[in-house]
Amino acid sequence: MSSENRAVPESHNSGGWSVAAYGSLVVSFLGGVLLYHQLLANSVFQAADWPKEMAYLHLLKEALEELRLPLYLSRPIQNTSLFLANPEINLSPQVLLLRFTSIEAFVHLNILLLYSIGFAGWVKAAKKFSVPPLYAALASLTFLGNGYFLSRIAVGHFMWVSCFLFPWWALAISDLIECPSRKAIIKVGFWSWLILLQGGFHQFIWLNLFALLLALATGGRLLVPLLKVIGLNALLGAFRIVPAAYAYAGHKHPFLTGFHDFTTLWLGLIGDYHVGITTRPWAPHIAKVGWWEFDHYLGIPGLIVLAVCSWAWMKAKTDGSLALACGLLTLLSLGQIMEWMSKLSLPFVDAERVPSRFFIVVLLFCLIMGLKHLGQAMRDPKLLALGAGLLVWQWWALWTHLEGWRPEIVERFMMSSTPYLVHFTEADFPLYQTVVAASWGVTLLSLAGAAWSYKGGGEK
Amino acid sequence: MRLLPALLLLLLVCGCASNRAMVKTEKSIYQPGEEIRPEVIATGLGDTSWLGVFPAETPPQSALEATQHILDFTTFYNKSVVFVVAPAEPGHYDLRLYGDEQEVSILASSSFEVQTAAQPISQAEILTSPTERPTRLSFPVPFRLPPGSAPTAWIGFVPAGVEPSNSTSSRLSFEYLKGRTRGTAYLLAPGDPGNYDIRLVSSDTQSQVLDQVAVRVMGNP
Numbered sequence: 001m002s003s004e005n006r007a008v009p010e011s012h013n014s015g016g017w018s019v020a021a022y023g024s025l026v027v028s029f030l031g032g033v034l035l036y037h038q039l040l041a042n043s044v045f046q047a048a049d050w051p052k053e054m055a056y057l058h059l060l061k062e063a064l065e066e067l068r069l070p071l072y073l074s075r076p077i078q079n080t081s082l083f084l085a086n087p088e089i090n091l092s093p094q095v096l097l098l099r100f101t102s103i104e105a106f107v108h109l110n111i112l113l114l115y116s117i118g119f120a121g122w123v124k125a126a127k128k129f130s131v132p133p134l135y136a137a138l139a140s141l142t143f144l145g146n147g148y149f150l151s152r153i154a155v156g157h158f159m160w161v162s163c164f165l166f167p168w169w170a171l172a173i174s175d176l177i178e179c180p181s182r183k184a185i186i187k188v189g190f191w192s193w194l195i196l197l198q199g200g201f202h203q204f205i206w207l208n209l210f211a212l213l214l215a216l217a218t219g220g221r222l223l224v225p226l227l228k229v230i231g232l233n234a235l236l237g238a239f240r241i242v243p244a245a246y247a248y249a250g251h252k253h254p255f256l257t258g259f260h261d262f263t264t265l266w267l268g269l270i271g272d273y274h275v276g277i278t279t280r281p282w283a284p285h286i287a288k289v290g291w292w293e294f295d296h297y298l299g300i301p302g303l304i305v306l307a308v309c310s311w312a313w314m315k316a317k318t319d320g321s322l323a324l325a326c327g328l329l330t331l332l333s334l335g336q337i338m339e340w341m342s343k344l345s346l347p348f349v350d351a352e353r354v355p356s357r358f359f360i361v362v363l364l365f366c367l368i369m370g371l372k373h374l375g376q377a378m379r380d381p382k383l384l385a386l387g388a389g390l391l392v393w394q395w396w397a398l399w400t401h402l403e404g405w406r407p408e409i410v411e412r413f414m415m416s417s418t419p420y421l422v423h424f425t426e427a428d429f430p431l432y433q434t435v436v437a438a439s440w441g442v443t444l445l446s447l448a449g450a451a452w453s454y455k456g457g458g459e460k
Numbered sequence: 461m462r463l464l465p466a467l468l469l470l471l472l473v474c475g476c477a478s479n480r481a482m483v484k485t486e487k488s489i490y491q492p493g494e495e496i497r498p499e500v501i502a503t504g505l506g507d508t509s510w511l512g513v514f515p516a517e518t519p520p521q522s523a524l525e526a527t528q529h530i531l532d533f534t535t536f537y538n539k540s541v542v543f544v545v546a547p548a549e550p551g552h553y554d555l556r557l558y559g560d561e562q563e564v565s566i567l568a569s570s571s572f573e574v575q576t577a578a579q580p581i582s583q584a585e586i587l588t589s590p591t592e593r594p595t596r597l598s599f600p601v602p603f604r605l606p607p608g609s610a611p612t613a614w615i616g617f618v619p620a621g622v623e624p625s626n627s628t629s630s631r632l633s634f635e636y637l638k639g640r641t642r643g644t645a646y647l648l649a650p651g652d653p654g655n656y657d658i659r660l661v662s663s664d665t666q667s668q669v670l671d672q673v674a675v676r677v678m679g680n681p
Contacts, residue, residue, distance in 0.1 A: 418646035
């Protein structure tokens, strides 16, 4: 594991990036913006899960405008009427924008904001690993624009935008592996907390699961720091985890499905399917869930990017524990192990009833580690020209895939005739209120403690 | 600070032991067949949790035993609108909440009374004026209907000019009234701009148009 100590020097040569390099980043960024614009432009947000998400946003807007504490709903949504106990509701600072914008405009703004932060994460990765920005542009488009996001946002899994923050989390983990200092632990905790704030409850669970797998894979050296990460995440995330644990105590989530086998996983990467696909002879279990639960569409060009990144990582023969953790998470994403684990009634584990969702974390690390190990190896101008062509080809592949997930198509299959009829109401569940107050207190104290520790905590 | 997680754990344990639920109706007296939109404040419900209407004298029973007495019911999971229908017979009734289909006890209940209206509804009516609506957006359509209508009476969009007898075969977005004498349907405006009728039709099979209102559907700006 000694190779994991090898710190990759951060590039201070940003001035060396040429106009063409910046151009590739601009093209990649705008390409992604165009994808999401096309995905949302004609939506009335009334298909699939959008009515539920619009109800959440409508309620948040009402709470902000009336300056009321949003505690009780007039009916259960996601099996609870306790609004602040529902961990998939967006409680991030940008929600304040709802005071000034329409709900539809907020959806656009929130996606644009988180996409931009995610994109900045890939630029940061390029700087950190001294990689030509073109490759960051490619990795960024491969990750932020792939079918995983397009299909899920199309069907109203709005909290999935929290995954746009994953590159930052992965970079923080990379820092932690290089130097498991207190600051590095807090950095991972901070990004986990931000992801949870966006309503990324499932994502928070996966990332902690991945941290646990990594802790087991690395053994001695990183075991304690990674367990500290999980502990810090629990403290910072108390404001969402504890009320949710209270609200859903005893609730059973039936297991649905993972990828089931490697064929489905492969088809998830290259299958250009749209929302209407239900069953296929090779994967009858798909009938349980929609294709968006498998869709990670990269297309051929994205697959080339992924293959090159994975090859560079394997060739470097380093960060083996990270590779092992990715392997373990891939196995879990197939579903059989998670199905067995879901029967053990472990807290929050049974909430992960569609483990194929985990695989995006594996894709993330393949791309990040690929960038890290590509290093100086691919600065040949011919390769750069090839990369530029690949960027355009990839954008086109994703644009084509998007066709099957446009609002008009999704609405054809999954339109709801009615918005959620729900409003705030008065009730008195003292324990719920105490749990909310105490858990927010824990989070605020932990945040203050973490900030203090980060500022003056030193390297240990 | 280390005590805080322990405190939270304690609260959690207490929380599991004292989950509560409430059912409230907006008024205590309803007319026969009137739509009831209750407030249900509860947590930890199963995906098959449900709310049922029972005669008040029905003894408290497990969900399975109670099914023989149910007059109407609704579930919540992935359901955008939650309502039940007041029974046709005047009397005293309960709304009872069950956590799931296997639930052995009632989580919460609320009582209400059904009284015959002083002025019963004499004719079917769509209580909205001719209007313009944007495509693909839903909107509320209040209605009234005399008691005794077929369970498959429906209200919905039909292209303007369709023969009344062809209403059912030509309907677009629609909602069954499920025995309601007064309530609000939510109808999705068609995707194609044009002239349409909202029709209140006696049943799937008879297709007698009881009332209709013209609607012009406009393209979204």
